[in-house]
Amino acid sequence: MPAHIRLALPDDAHLLPRIERSAAQAFRSIDEMEWLADAATMAVDRHRQLIARSTCWVAVDADARPTGFLSAERHGSDLHIYELSVRQSVQGQGWGRKLVETAMEYARLNQLASVTLTTFTHVPWNAPFYRRLGFEHRAGETLDKRLAEILAQEYACGFAPDSRCAMSWRVPRVP
Template structure:
């Protein structure tokens, strides 16, 4: 079977942190963010929680090995992406875009209002990538408490002020 995207299953959970660690190696090319390459990935237990909610998808290779994943969770009428990671060896081949489009389709099929996330403003494979997919920066009065709290937590971890942003994609309403 060729490479494809599918819902993650419980057996995938221990395979996802190594994918995230591999993907994070790309941050070594940015001096002030190189430390992220050594940061702890999402825990296996957290992956299991999101897999149990059927809100985690994996891109698998022809041998059914995960080469990328997207983990998200519903929050009321929003669908929040917590992590998108693609192994360095297959970055730039469209797997990240396809995983995000899968989450967007989930939101549409479940009649949610928007897909949200937080990301780096100036990293080319972060905010600019999401903007190409139709996401917009959410700030000020439209930010909302949930996203503001997430950003505050991220800044509390030591990120440079203004380096992160919240983004959202409004799900098109079907007439």
């Protein structure tokens, strides 16, 4: 069976923190961010919640083993991406892009307004990656209260000022 994307299953939940930890090893290449390689991962119980809501997808390899995931949740008319992680050994093969495109398609099919997220502003595989997929920065008047609160919480956890940003992708309206 070739590699593909599918909805995450309850039995996948305990595998996802290990994938997130592997993905985070890429931060070791950035001096001021290397601590993220050892930072806490999303809890298994939180993964289970998002899996139950059918807003968590996994990239699986030819042996049906998860190698990446995207965990999101609906907030009103938005789908918010909380975590996108791809095992370090398969990074750069397009699985992150395919996972994000799957979330974008979910938003389209469910007639949502946008897909949102917060991410690192200057890390190449963060904001620049999302920008290439059509996401735009949200700041000032375009930053809604929910995203502003998420950013405030992230800064309260110790992220450097202006290191994070909110982004969104507007779901195209079909006439």
